[in-house]
Amino acid sequence: xxxxxxxxxxxxxxGVGGLTVLKALTHKFPHENFLYLGxxxxxxxxxxSPQTIRKYTQQALSFxxxxxxxxxxxxxxxxxxQFPEKEYRGICVETVIEPGSLMALKATQNNRIGVLGTRATxxxxxxxxxxxxxxxxxxxTQGLEVFSEAAPLFVPLAEEGWSDDPxxxxxxxxxxxxxxxxxxxxxxxxxxxxxxxxxxxxxxxGASITLIDSGQAVAESLQAKFDSGIIPLRPSTSSExxxxxxxxxxxSQFEMLSRQILAPAIPSGFEFVEI
Amino acid sequence: xxxxxxxxxxxxxxGVGGLTVLKALTHKFPHENFLYLGxxxxxxxxxxSPQTIRKYTQQALSFxxxxxxxxxxxxxxxxxxQFPEKEYRGICVETVIEPGSLMALKATQNNRIGVLGTRATxxxxxxxxxxxxxxxxxxxTQGLEVFSEAAPLFVPLAEEGWSDDPxxxxxxxxxxxxxxxxxxxxxxxxxxxxxxxxxxxxxxxGASITLIDSGQAVAESLQAKFDSGIIPLRPSTSSExxxxxxxxxxxSQFEMLSRQILAPAIPSGFEFVEI
Numbered sequence: 197x198x199x200x201x202x203x204x205x206x207x208x209x210x211g212v213g214g215l216t217v218l219k220a221l222t223h224k225f226p227h228e229n230f231l232y233l234g235x236x237x238x239x240x241x242x243x244x245s246p247q248t249i250r251k252y253t254q255q256a257l258s259f260x261x262x263x264x265x266x267x268x269x270x271x272x273x274x275x276x277x278q279f280p281e282k283e284y285r286g287i288c289v290e291t292v293i294e295p296g297s298l299m300a301l302k303a304t305q306n307n308r309i310g311v312l313g314t315r316a317t318x319x320x321x322x323x324x325x326x327x328x329x330x331x332x333x334x335x336x337t338q339g340l341e342v343f344s345e346a347a348p349l350f351v352p353l354a355e356e357g358w359s360d361d362p363x364x365x366x367x368x369x370x371x372x373x374x375x376x377x378x379x380x381x382x383x384x385x386x387x388x389x390x391x392x393x394x395x396x397x398x399x400x401x402g403a404s405i406t407l408i409d410s411g412q413a414v415a416e417s418l419q420a421k422f423d424s425g426i427i428p429l430r431p432s433t434s435s436e437x438x439x440x441x442x443x444x445x446x447x448s449q450f451e452m453l454s455r456q457i458l459a460p461a462i463p464s465g466f467e468f469v470e471i
Numbered sequence: 472x473x474x475x476x477x478x479x480x481x482x483x484x485x486g487v488g489g490l491t492v493l494k495a496l497t498h499k500f501p502h503e504n505f506l507y508l509g510x511x512x513x514x515x516x517x518x519x520s521p522q523t524i525r526k527y528t529q530q531a532l533s534f535x536x537x538x539x540x541x542x543x544x545x546x547x548x549x550x551x552x553q554f555p556e557k558e559y560r561g562i563c564v565e566t567v568i569e570p571g572s573l574m575a576l577k578a579t580q581n582n583r584i585g586v587l588g589t590r591a592t593x594x595x596x597x598x599x600x601x602x603x604x605x606x607x608x609x610x611x612t613q614g615l616e617v618f619s620e621a622a623p624l625f626v627p628l629a630e631e632g633w634s635d636d637p638x639x640x641x642x643x644x645x646x647x648x649x650x651x652x653x654x655x656x657x658x659x660x661x662x663x664x665x666x667x668x669x670x671x672x673x674x675x676x677g678a679s680i681t682l683i684d685s686g687q688a689v690a691e692s693l694q695a696k697f698d699s700g701i702i703p704l705r706p707s708t709s710s711e712x713x714x715x716x717x718x719x720x721x722x723s724q725f726e727m728l729s730r731q732i733l734a735p736a737i738p739s740g741f742e743f744v745e746i
Binding site: 236237238239243244245247248315348349351352353355356363366367370445446447449 | 511518522590623624630631638641642721
């Protein structure tokens with residue numbers, strides 16, 4: 197299939213969390229078009245079974261492909277953990293797990309990495325598997341230790357808008373403390389909602405622990421695919437780019453949160469879709 | 472349609488919250504069969520649009536009717552607020568809103584009632600409308616004041632199992648305090664999850680405020696329908712009753728939480744269904 201440089205990059209998440217990834221991508225690639233799909237009618241994926249998550253993810257990716265995209269980003273850890281393929285129906289697929297893991301391996305000094313995620317992501321051991329595999333590929337055959345904690349309240353706290361709030365600080369402390377006790381020096385924010393609570397999580401972790409934001413990790417990984425020509429770059433001389441946001445539910449909160457999270461980037465339009 | 476006394480009472484919720492209603496019903500009606508449907512694949516309903524909630528509710532009720540039930544209970548406030556009908560396809564429908572409202576009107580001394588609910592329930596003004604209507608029907612044409620607060624974190628706190636926890640107490644305090652300042656003497660727990668956090672909510676409200684649990688209110692309302700013969704009662708001489716639980720997702724947490732919430736009643740079986 198020949199991919200038009202004007203085709204947008206399709207970004208998919210169960211809801212608004214993936215907008216933190218979209219924000220990082222719009223910042224890194226100022227001339228690219230983006231088509232974001234939030235499956236808000238069926239969120240959250242984190243509490244669903246692996247079979248259901250995989251089925252919904254395939255439906256969403258198929259929907260984006262039919263709208264013509266030149267690359268796909270699964271900006272949701274629960275979905276990424278159930279979709280290991282690097283290609284779907286001829287289009288390359290980027291998940292958040294491998295880029296975040298690579299960045300964490302670069303950052304760690306003591307080979308002790310913590311992961312915060314939803315219950316589904318933690319139970320899938322997705323980060324642990326990818327981290328150990330990448331570490332072996334890099335020739336570090338031993339010594340890496342990975343510790344995971346499920347943090348189910350972080351998503352509703354982010355959606356409630358209680359970022360950098362005393363209650364959020366307390367909850368962050370409860371979730372992060374077990375990782376601090378394991379002496380990790382790097383923590384992967386293993387859910388795309390979590391960067392919204394980054395200030396509270398950093399306070400709970402302390403300044404010496406590096407937090408890994410999947411959005412920045414995905415942006416670096418896509419940069420490599422542009423550089424190698426796997427994805428055709430849209431020329432900087434192109435007309436103004438578009439950031440189109442689709443959601444599967446009509447809720448007005450999606451539009452409000454989208455504008456907040458994406459700023460200073462401005463969405464070109466919102467559309468309700470059934471998938 | 473002739474209704475067999477052995478037909479179960481169908482109880483529907485988006486997830487596990489409705490189990491607090493089922494618990495109250497199994498306690499009040501020890502000889503009745505129950506068929507519970509938790510639409511766990513699509514929970515939570517509270518953050519979805521009115522149109523989507525109504526569509527999902529109709530699908531769930533139709534599913535229960537096809538399995539043969541003699542009455543329907545919508546044990547979910549978000550769904551109840553979008554389904555005012557008292558009958559669906561010939562089967563009588565009980566929602567949580569009217570029984571809870573009636574009980575609150577009986578309990579209040581100062582005519583100031585508070586409502587805690589999800590964002591969808593609060594935005595629908597469902598309790599406010601029903602409370603005012605019932606109050607007028609009772610001849611109290613003025614003086615009733617209703618104050619509502621959305622408490623979006625209560626559902627994930629209940630599902631996290633942090634009941635009567637210092638963090639839950641703090642969050643309850645934040646949500647309940649505005650109602651206390653309005654000098655309400657009665658608070659409707661306007662989401663079927665909330666009775667799981669009753670201890671924390673009562674602490675935040677203080678002992679002088681009466682909390683209204685929808686489960687008990689629905690049980691009283693159904694009792695009246697049994698008494699008047701609208702629903703045929705299953706004789707106490709019948710064989711052992713069954714409590715069958717269906718869910719639309721395979722997650723193991725549903726089974727665990729169900730057993731915890733329903734105790735001492737014991738589920739007869741679990742079944743995964745697609746609706």
